[in-house]
Amino acid sequence: MHSLIQLSIVVLxxxxxxxxxxxxxxxxxxxxxxxxxxxxLGTALAISLYMFWTVIVQTYDPAFKLAWDFTWIDFGNxxxxxxLEIRMGIFVDNLTVIMLAMVTLISFLVxxxxxxxxxxxxxxxxxxxxxxIFTFSMLGIVLSDNLFSIYMFWELVGLSSYLxxxxxxxxxxxxxxxxxAFLVNRVGDIGMWLGILILYSQFHTFGYQQIFDxxxxxxxxxxxxxxxxAGILLFMGCVGKSAQLxxxxxxxxxxxxxxxxxxxxHAATMVAAGVYFVARIFALLTPDALHVIAxxxxxxxxxxxTIAITQHDIKRVLAYSTVSQLGYMVLGLGxxxxxxxxxxxxxxAFFKACLFLGSGAIIHAMHHEQDMRWMGGLRKHMPWTxxxxxxxxxxxxxxxxxxxxxxxxxxxxxxxxxxxVEGGGIYxxxxxxxxxSAMLTAFYMGRQIxxxxxxxxxxxxxxxxxxxxxxxxxxxxxxxxxxxxxHEEHHGVHEVAWNMRAPLVILASLSVFAVFSPxxxxxxxxxxxxxxxxxxxxxxxYTTEHASANLSAPSALxxxxxQAEPAHHTMTDAVPAANPAHGATEAGHGESAEGHTFSDHRxxxxxxxxxxxHYTAIIISSIMVVxxxxxxxxxxxxRIINPEKTSEAIxxxxxxxxxxxxxDEMYEATVIRFSIVLSKMLAWFDAKIVDxxxxxxxxMTRNFAFANGSFDKYVVDGLVNFTAFFVNTTGAxxxxxxxxxxxxxxxxxxxxxxxxxxxxxxxxxY
Amino acid sequence: MEQLTTIGIxxxxxxxxxxxxxxxxxxMTRKNAIVILMGVExxxxxxxxxxxxxxxxxxxxxxxxxxxxVIVLAAAEAAIALAIVINIFKLFKSVDVSSIDSMKE
Numbered sequence: 001m002h003s004l005i006q007l008s009i010v011v012l013x014x015x016x017x018x019x020x021x022x023x024x025x026x027x028x029x030x031x032x033x034x035x036x037x038x039x040x041l042g043t044a045l046a047i048s049l050y051m052f053w054t055v056i057v058q059t060y061d062p063a064f065k066l067a068w069d070f071t072w073i074d075f076g077n078x079x080x081x082x083x084l085e086i087r088m089g090i091f092v093d094n095l096t097v098i099m100l101a102m103v104t105l106i107s108f109l110v111x112x113x114x115x116x117x118x119x120x121x122x123x124x125x126x127x128x129x130x131x132x133i134f135t136f137s138m139l140g141i142v143l144s145d146n147l148f149s150i151y152m153f154w155e156l157v158g159l160s161s162y163l164x165x166x167x168x169x170x171x172x173x174x175x176x177x178x179x180x181a182f183l184v185n186r187v188g189d190i191g192m193w194l195g196i197l198i199l200y201s202q203f204h205t206f207g208y209q210q211i212f213d214x215x216x217x218x219x220x221x222x223x224x225x226x227x228x229x230a231g232i233l234l235f236m237g238c239v240g241k242s243a244q245l246x247x248x249x250x251x252x253x254x255x256x257x258x259x260x261x262x263x264x265x266h267a268a269t270m271v272a273a274g275v276y277f278v279a280r281i282f283a284l285l286t287p288d289a290l291h292v293i294a295x296x297x298x299x300x301x302x303x304x305x306t307i308a309i310t311q312h313d314i315k316r317v318l319a320y321s322t323v324s325q326l327g328y329m330v331l332g333l334g335x336x337x338x339x340x341x342x343x344x345x346x347x348x349a350f351f352k353a354c355l356f357l358g359s360g361a362i363i364h365a366m367h368h369e370q371d372m373r374w375m376g377g378l379r380k381h382m383p384w385t386x387x388x389x390x391x392x393x394x395x396x397x398x399x400x401x402x403x404x405x406x407x408x409x410x411x412x413x414x415x416x417x418x419x420x421v422e423g424g425g426i427y428x429x430x431x432x433x434x435x436x437s438a439m440l441t442a443f444y445m446g447r448q449i450x451x452x453x454x455x456x457x458x459x460x461x462x463x464x465x466x467x468x469x470x471x472x473x474x475x476x477x478x479x480x481x482x483x484x485x486x487h488e489e490h491h492g493v494h495e496v497a498w499n500m501r502a503p504l505v506i507l508a509s510l511s512v513f514a515v516f517s518p519x520x521x522x523x524x525x526x527x528x529x530x531x532x533x534x535x536x537x538x539x540x541x542y543t544t545e546h547a548s549a550n551l552s553a554p555s556a557l558x559x560x561x562x563q564a565e566p567a568h569h570t571m572t573d574a575v576p577a578a579n580p581a582h583g584a585t586e587a588g589h590g591e592s593a594e595g596h597t598f599s600d601h602r603x604x605x606x607x608x609x610x611x612x613x614h615y616t617a618i619i620i621s622s623i624m625v626v627x628x629x630x631x632x633x634x635x636x637x638x639r640i641i642n643p644e645k646t647s648e649a650i651x652x653x654x655x656x657x658x659x660x661x662x663x664d665e666m667y668e669a670t671v672i673r674f675s676i677v678l679s680k681m682l683a684w685f686d687a688k689i690v691d692x693x694x695x696x697x698x699x700m701t702r703n704f705a706f707a708n709g710s711f712d713k714y715v716v717d718g719l720v721n722f723t724a725f726f727v728n729t730t731g732a733x734x735x736x737x738x739x740x741x742x743x744x745x746x747x748x749x750x751x752x753x754x755x756x757x758x759x760x761x762x763x764x765x766y
Numbered sequence: 767m768e769q770l771t772t773i774g775i776x777x778x779x780x781x782x783x784x785x786x787x788x789x790x791x792x793x794m795t796r797k798n799a800i801v802i803l804m805g806v807e808x809x810x811x812x813x814x815x816x817x818x819x820x821x822x823x824x825x826x827x828x829x830x831x832x833x834x835x836v837i838v839l840a841a842a843e844a845a846i847a848l849a850i851v852i853n854i855f856k857l858f859k860s861v862d863v864s865s866i867d868s869m870k871e
Contacts, residue, residue, distance in 0.1 A: 738870060742802070
């Protein structure tokens, strides 16, 4: 076993150790064992960073790959299934190493931060235990080399998020949110499992590499529609976990969990698992499946951004922003911008974790006030938080010199290239939605910064009746008497302690462009885009057949791709020739990471067009961001446009956004009501029909038994009794004959003989 | 008259019938067990006369032989029956058959 594999197993198991220690012994340890969690995660972080150093910095090879696996369960040849052998293993490549470092780093920072934020909570120790099991599950997803084990860790992540969202389980809303998250995730997981089964039924293996090899060898025997279906079903897992349309509804509600959890799970890592998973199976996604993914991501990005602009809760804005950014990542994968999407995953993880931890610091300092309408003026009181929060905001909005700018623009450039390759039309909706969302992102983040940090404090404006029942008050009651802010009066707002400040600073500094690329305008020059390169698709041969099969297909969408088909072929012939030419004309981009050629025509075209659209994307998105920020300043800073009056003027639109596009209501009216009606019908069916049958059988049996009993009692027993009675009566009569007197017997014998004679003579005579 | 003067089978049978009648009468009416046994002897002898009469008028020695057997049998029967009577007397101190009814019911 390679030493890096051994190290990665150690990294994987360390958080589990932390979980086991803390869940059983946290009450026996000093400080409820928080140092165990922080210490173990620190160790894991150190090992991960060592691996990062070895692989990314020293080896610096895009093709770096390590795999190790063993047979976990061997069922032999199962009848009706074929050979069934489940293997477990570790797969380490550049992406894995980067993810390991990212997950352990953020997890460590969140652990550290929680020692401040969660101080005084009555389940303090258990919180760290849950963080441990979560980190373990997430690392499992990252290190898995096959679909089976990733599915197991996937469910473990679901469990951890369930536990952490409902951490304040005494609160009804938190208990509801945890159930909602779990159930909504189940919907996606069912699809994912079906997708896994489709692939398994074909290849009898769960391993990524084996599946890819089989696909590349053309061993997929079902129709190509099944391959697309498998891709979309696997993507459903991502829809659930990464909160894409239409299963995004759980994530904003998950903000009921403690804020460090929101940072760790619902911004940086767990929701990224969906994107990571799609990246792992990227090679087997057919163009049709990728189209579905791209549209899903674009719509999600746009929808969540429109919702975020009207929310009042500081965490809810960030939650919708997360959904929106995840939409970007999924969009990126859908348009084939593999590296860009994962780049955005990484950059987003840092600045979004920073934003959530910053919002946690604000909430902490504001005594669990989460409504931005009652904040304001915090920059004077919390300079550190203000600085880091603002920088992360700029990164999220995508301003130059930040990491978010590079990753988001790489995605948007690919979206433009994608639309061109697909032949325009409806496909331009994807970049348009992307750019529009970028503007909205800048707007709502500007709004948030202004409402929270600038202006005068509006705490006193808060209506008195809203003081009660607000988030976390009940569960965090103990906090109010907490040592370092029990003084002053209610308005006593001050900077948080070092253990909460340090993570903010580290995360904000990781959002600077220089961490990822020397050129602030082009992420493709950085190490990330070099180390994580789009894998060669393994379904090219299927899609070619698919395109020719399209000729007979009646569907309008397919007809469109048929029209595009001749263009495809001419284009693809031209590309190998055009690529070097392109490189020659734009010499500055010759060493671009996307420059390596693909054997698949479609991928080659996408890479080429994305590259060509790079500066277009930068210009458009910068304009959009500037418009967004200016709008926010105009509305909230200079108050040239009064937000209240504007929202009144466009009240239906405002309400549509404020009520989150009525998704919850729609589910309430359709799925939930339908489920309830169905459940009631089933309950009725159970109570009346099933129970009726059971009871009917019981009644029938009883009646039959009764009839049978009666027969036994009256007929059988009657016969027996009658026999006895008959014999008794006869006996009683005959008994009289036995007098014991010899002479009587003789007389009887005589009469018998005489009788015989009489009979005999009578017969003789007549 | 000839029928009366010549001794024929009817005479034998008539005597035999009388003897049987007496025997039965004795058996049925007498209370003394000894007398009943005597009745039984009469019945047996009535049968003997019948055997001999039919033997005579039919020819052959079958009836004679049979009656000899009956005589022997009667002797044996008398011996056994008397032994039984003695035992009954020992038990009941009586040979009155009407009082010996312990086999009733």
